[in-house]
Amino acid sequence: MRAVWLREFGGPEVLRVEETPDPVPGEGQVLIETAAVGITFVETQVRSGSAPMPLPELPIIPGNGVAGTVVAVGPGVDAALAGQRVASTTGGTGGYAEKVAVDASLVIPIPDGLHHRDAVGLLNDGRTALGIAQVIAPAAGEWVLIGAAASGVSSLLIQLATRAGARVIAAAGSRTKLELAQSRGAEAGVDYTQPGWAERVREVTGGLGVDVACDPAGGDIGRAAFELVREGGRFLAFGAGSGSMTVIEPEEAAGRGVTLVSMGAAFPSPEAVRELSVRALAEGAADRLRPVIGQTFPLERAADAHAAIAKRATLGKTLLIP
CATH class of the missing domain: 3.90.180.10 (Medium-chain alcohol dehydrogenases, catalytic domain)
Known part of the structure; x- marks a missing residue:
């Protein structure tokens, strides 16, 4: 071979x-x-x-x-x-x-009707998106900031958050990527390669910031995403696209009234990981989750x-x- x-x-x-x-x-x-x-x-x-x-x-x-x-x-x-x-x-x-x-x-x-390619697109990324959605629990009317919005995981997470009734702000590095994110349900988009992107997020939310931020980028982008979370909100880092994860000290988060959500909570056991993978493929076969x-x-x-x-x-x- x-x-x-x-x-x-x-x-x-x-x-x-x-x-x-x-x-x-x-x-x-x-x-x-x-x-x-x-x-x-x-x-x-x-x-x-x-x-x-x-x-x-x-x-x-x-x-x-x-x-x-x-x-x-x-x-x-x-x-x-x-x-x-x-x-x-x-x-x-x-x-x-x-x-x-x-x-x-x-x-x-693989369920009937699901293509091999879509199955791979959902296997790891789908279970990750489902796990994240479970632990951040986006609610109707909440503002959710999702970084790397045109990536495999984030494009699925956008679909799950909007299905829950949340209002998604997509953050990505080009107009094409933001257009893709908006085709998956994002209400607004910001290009975080451009100066002032964080201020744009505040404008979209009426100056209040977001209820939830999901950060796969890390580095300066992740730090800015954390600072956009309003009091009582949630922050989850799940990637290191910049080369390093966003690390927020619990004391700092507590001082701002922000809950740090860990990826560990999304995948508490091997059995939970498998169950999320099975669910992801089933959601794809039912056309409720589109990679x-x-x-x-x-x-x-x-x-x-x-x-x-x-x-x-x-x-x-x-x-x-x-």
Whole structure:
């Protein structure tokens, strides 16, 4: 099979497609022939060696989200799984490949009517958006500021917040991205690459600030988002697009009357994570949650996909198609 290998940290060009022996499913595993493979921003940070987390030992095949068809099962696995369309995480690596062996406990059947590509778009990003929506609990009439608004997670979170009756202000880095966010339900948009964007948020909310801010950017943008939360509001940081997470001291938040919401509260157990993933795919099949599949690349162009993401030139979810 073909697989994309990361053998050294560096620019996108270090990702190389190589002929690789097919994985063999072990005890409790299934072998998935992939039809769509998800790419995350964090994976581009890992590739470059700049991720705000411990880096893996190399070499690895990157990738943690796939959809496809089970083509073989290992010992101890129900043979009825063979031939089923499934989506699955991989445990962290192995996804950028034509085939991947994963624990059978990780696979989720893809509901009828849901495309492989949409299943990948919902698997990780959908469960993240659902988990965030649960813990921030947007209410009817509340102002909710959502950063990186055209990303996979945020574009789904916008849909969930507006469904709850909240009024969403999308924050992103271009007019195109803001237009996408507004097509998903955002009421207003601000370009946070432009001076005065925070003041614009205050203007939209009549000078009051927002009830909830969800920050995937970190850095100065995350700090500004926190300062836009009014007394009695909630703040959640869930990414490090700038290279570092937004860290707010509890004492500072308490002094402003702002509740800090943690991502840990959204995913209290492995069982909760799986339940959110199942829900995300079901919501997609019912057309109540629509992922944005902004661009796809063939497997051999994984480097181009990473380059596009690093340049912030993508919308929604970016996929590899083996």
